[in-house]
Amino acid sequence: MTSTVFVTGATGNIGSLVVDGLLEKGVSVRALVHSEEKAQELRDRGVDVIVGEFTDESALARGLEGADRVFSLTPPNPDQVAQANAITAAANASSSHPHVVRLSVIKSNKSAPTRVSAQHGEIDAVLKESGLPVTFLKPHFFMQNTLFGGESVGDHGAIYHAMGEGKLGMIDVRDVADVAVEVLTGAGHEGKSYTLTGPESISFAQLGVQLGSALGKDVNVVGVPVDQAKSSMAEMGMPEWMIEAFAEYIVAYSNNYGDFFTDDVQNITGKTARTYKEFATDFASAFG
CATH class of the missing domain: 3.40.50.720 (NAD(P)-binding Rossmann-like Domain)
Structure with missing residues (x-):
């Protein structure tokens, strides 16, 4: 106990x-x-x-x-x-x-x-x-990170990204927390390492389809160069170290560094990890 x-x-x-x-x-x-x-x-x-x-x-x-x-x-x-x-x-x-x-x-x-x-x-x-x-x-990459694009979805019906065709097994932070609570209160986890992802690996094009379905409208997915993404982050007031850190991930993810998913969330919590559509439905108001 x-x-x-x-x-x-x-x-x-x-x-x-x-x-x-x-x-x-x-x-x-x-x-x-x-x-x-x-x-x-x-x-x-x-x-x-x-x-x-x-x-x-x-x-x-x-x-x-x-x-x-x-x-x-x-x-x-x-x-x-x-x-x-x-x-x-x-x-x-x-x-x-x-x-x-x-x-x-x-x-x-x-x-x-x-x-x-x-x-x-x-x-x-x-x-x-x-x-x-x-x-x-x-x-993995947090679904909540896509909330940075919420204003553009509301204003222009579009989400902008620089990850090309790269796929990601992105995860809702609520699932991360659920796993943490189970591990902190359960037994048999010492010495273990769990890779936490969503239930699928998706591209931003597929993300746009799920987002549009959740919002009940078409969402255009627009690819931009990495430098443009960095400029946008600077305009949002991000510190330089964070911009560079994100840029490194963008390049890696564009080359499918994150194209995988696991069952660890379900194995630990007994619940299937949330899909991006479920996440977007719950946070629809943040997308305008």
């Missing part, structure tokens, strides 16, 4: 859903957040909140005290390796020696063709060598 789960990145898209799922199961949750502003809502729901940064040794030590499982999530950023390794070091130093469930990415490897996957490969290697009980969750 899981007693306390320490969740980092607890207010983000995935972390917040993991907290929700754990609370629904009656699990005691302790969460790391960056500010008091974000802390109070969690406290009101019965979460034990630690305010601090990912590299704050004192905050991590308090968060890990008595915790038997940890959901280690660090958002993409230039300091991600140091942040994630700080969590691993703190867990290893903790007397509870907790089971770490780490959110990684598909094909994480130090020599991966994208900097984000390479970062995760470095982080995963350190965690493997730590001696801690660990489970790796390696999700």
Whole structure:
């Protein structure tokens, strides 16, 4: 029986859903957040909140005290390796020696063709060598990333992309969170690595068909050069490192780096992973 789960990145898209799922199961949750502003809502729901940064040794030590499982999530950023390794070091130093469930990415490897996957490969290697009980969750491209194109669908009836004919086994973040909750509260997952995808691998042309079906209207799918995609991201205010990271993924995915899918979501949760059409139906209002 899981007693306390320490969740980092607890207010983000995935972390917040993991907290929700754990609370629904009656699990005691302790969460790391960056500010008091974000802390109070969690406290009101019965979460034990630690305010601090990912590299704050004192905050991590308090968060890990008595915790038997940890959901280690660090958002993409230039300091991600140091942040994630700080969590691993703190867990290893903790007397509870907790089971770490780490959110990684598909094909994480130090020599991966994208900097984000390479970062995760470095982080995963350190965690493997730590001696801690660990489970790796390696999700594919998030369906929620396509919400960036919501305004263009509403205004122009079109979704723009730079991934060519490349196919992706993209996944809804809700399915990622569901898997995380099951692993954090279940048994037999130590030493395992799960590659999390949707139920199919689709191109953006196929995505457009499913999106149009969900919205009840035609959606044009328009291919653009990578440089144009980068310019659009800059106009949206994305930082340069994030633009370059996305661009690397665009090139890789265009060459079918992501053309695969697995049954891991269904095998762990007992439910089929959501299709893109199901995702688009649920988030129809975001597409105008």
